[in-house]
Amino acid sequence: MEFKIINKSTKEDESFSNDAIASFLELHLGRYGDKKADILKCIAYVFDKGGAITLAIDNQQIIGAVVINETGMKDYIPENILVYIAVHENQRGKGMGSKLMEKAIENAKGSIALHVEPDNPAKKLYERLGFTNKYLEMRLKR
Numbered sequence: 001m002e003f004k005i006i007n008k009s010t011k012e013d014e015s016f017s018n019d020a021i022a023s024f025l026e027l028h029l030g031r032y033g034d035k036k037a038d039i040l041k042c043i044a045y046v047f048d049k050g051g052a053i054t055l056a057i058d059n060q061q062i063i064g065a066v067v068i069n070e071t072g073m074k075d076y077i078p079e080n081i082l083v084y085i086a087v088h089e090n091q092r093g094k095g096m097g098s099k100l101m102e103k104a105i106e107n108a109k110g111s112i113a114l115h116v117e118p119d120n121p122a123k124k125l126y127e128r129l130g131f132t133n134k135y136l137e138m139r140l141k142r
Contacts, residue, residue, distance in 0.1 A: 001063070003103045007052040016055060016062060018043045024062045028086035032120055042083050045069050051080065054104040056087075056096060063088040064096050066104040068112065079110030085122065097125050105129065 004016070022039040033039070046053055049070060056064035067084040071077055082104070087096045105112065115137060116123050 001056060001058045003100075004055045004057055005052055005103075005107050006046070006055065008047055008050055015060070016057075021053060021055070021062065021065055021067075024088075025065055025067070025084050025086050028065075028088055029084060032117065032122075033084070033086070039067075039084065042067055042069065052104070052107055054100060054107060056091075056100050056103075063091045064100040066100055068104055068108055071113075074110065078113040080108045080112040082112050082114035097122065098129070101125065101129055 006016075018040060022036050022043060025039050026033055026036045034042075043053065045051060046067065046069060049072065051067070051069040054066040054068075055062055064087045065084065066082065068080050068082050070080055073079065085097065085101065085104075087100065112131075114126065114131065116126060
């Protein structure tokens with residue numbers, strides 16, 4: 001298994017297209033995910049504004065993916081937001097999520113925020129990695 005970091009300076013990877021990454025995320029995020037079109041927008045943001053995609057690769061296949069977008073802010077808002085993390089269903093429970101997150105955190109510069117639903121099993125992983133729940137998120141949808 002290897003990790004691959006894709007970002008603004010590396011551009012779209014020849015081995016794993018944006019479409020392939022988005023398809024992987026849409027499938028393996030399950031009920032906690034978004035539509036492929038929205039995932040593609042998040043991936044495009046990495047190449048336009050900044051951030052990184054961290055892939056776990058085994059036998060030329062994506063087995064895990066993290067997408068972090070840079071916010072362009074500092075101090076009052078974390079510099080990064082973790083938008084997506086997914087691990088292939090065959091790799092869950094083997095520590096892959098932790099390894100993938102550690103690699104993504106290592107690569108990011110500055111603080112990282114994320115949103116997680118209270119019943120999402122990944123919440124425990126985030127807490128083990130040092131994420132804390134400082135704020136209650138509220139949204140006004142229009």
